[in-house]
Amino acid sequence: TQGLSPVRRVAREVEARDAAALAPISDADLPEEITPLTHALNKLLKRLGHALGAQRAFIADAAHELRTPLTALKLQIQLAKRAGSEEERKMAFAELEQGFDRAMHMVQQLLTLARQEPGASPQKRENVDLAALAQQVAGTLASVAHDKRIDLGVSRADPVTLEGDPDALRVMLENVVENAMRYTPEGGAVDVAVKTVNGGALVQVADNGPGIPAGELERVFDRFYRVPGTAVQGSGLGLSIVREIADAHGAEVKLANTAPGLKVEIIFPGKL
Ligand SMILES: Nc1ncnc2c1ncn2[C@@H]1O[C@H](COP(=O)(O)OP(=O)(O)OP(=O)(O)O)[C@@H](O)[C@H]1O
Ligand SMILES: [Mg+2]
Secondary structure (H helix, E strand, O other), rough: OOOHHHHHHHHHHHHOOOOOOOOOOOOOOOOHHHHHHHHHHHHHHHHHHHHHHHHHHHHHHHHHHHHHHHHHHHHHHHHHHHOOOOHHHHHHHHHHHHHHHHHHHHHHHHHHHHOOOOOOOOOOOOEEEEEHHHHHHHOOOOHHHHHHHHOOEEEEEOEEEEEHHHHHHHHHHHHHHHHHHHHHHOOOOEEEEEEEEEOOEEEEEEEEOOOOOEEEEEOOOOOOOOOOOOOOOOOOOOOHHHHHHHOOOOOOOEEEEEEOOOOOOOOOEOOO
């Protein structure tokens, strides 16, 4: 029992800590058999520290990013108040509504991202028909495609069923197809394909828009990151959401420029 007293002392020290005190536990005078445990705990504390830091940075970024559309809204409200004519008032309100939609979209994307964080909520595990999902997503975007004169189609839909969260997988596919639709100019084409390969599955979304500069292909997955000069509005969260959902399903996301256009591949390795 004599030998345990340093253990008790360390236990008391750890117990007294507050949730933010993540400094490593000193194992200076602990019995040797205990040190693998303290090392493992210290590694965990380090990971927790990184995760906490990332969360803090994310909240700061989110607040900053939300302030931009909200500041614009404030300005638009002032303009609407000052409108001299009915015509001016109508225009101001139309802009106000657009600004509102932008802020709302960002909140929606933030919420989706929060829900997809690992450990945020238990992931549903159901059999999901990927081909049917691709058809559904293309179907819901048909009117947008029509308005923008984009030729949106599902060129191939191999029968693929995998185990996963159907809502999350839909959100993932929607974000990729929406990007293709949004960044491809009027009159372009967007093609969705679901293929079986090597006992796994592959979802491809190809467009013939501008693609993404080679140096930005990794960064576009960062939260809030948008390629500089992107004219169309967006919150910069779509691909972060896509990657999070793919990760949760053991899938990999690859981007490639096809000159012209971007090809997004989501690869579910062989486990069908
Ligand atoms: N198909 C594409 N063609 C060209 N550029 C793209 C395409 N998809 C994404 N990008 C670029 O990558 C950036 C990040 O995309 P992401 O989906 O993460 O955010 P977003 O579309 O800007 O906003 P959100 O999806 O949250 O509304 C976009 O801003 C755009 O610059
Ligand atoms: Mg997007």
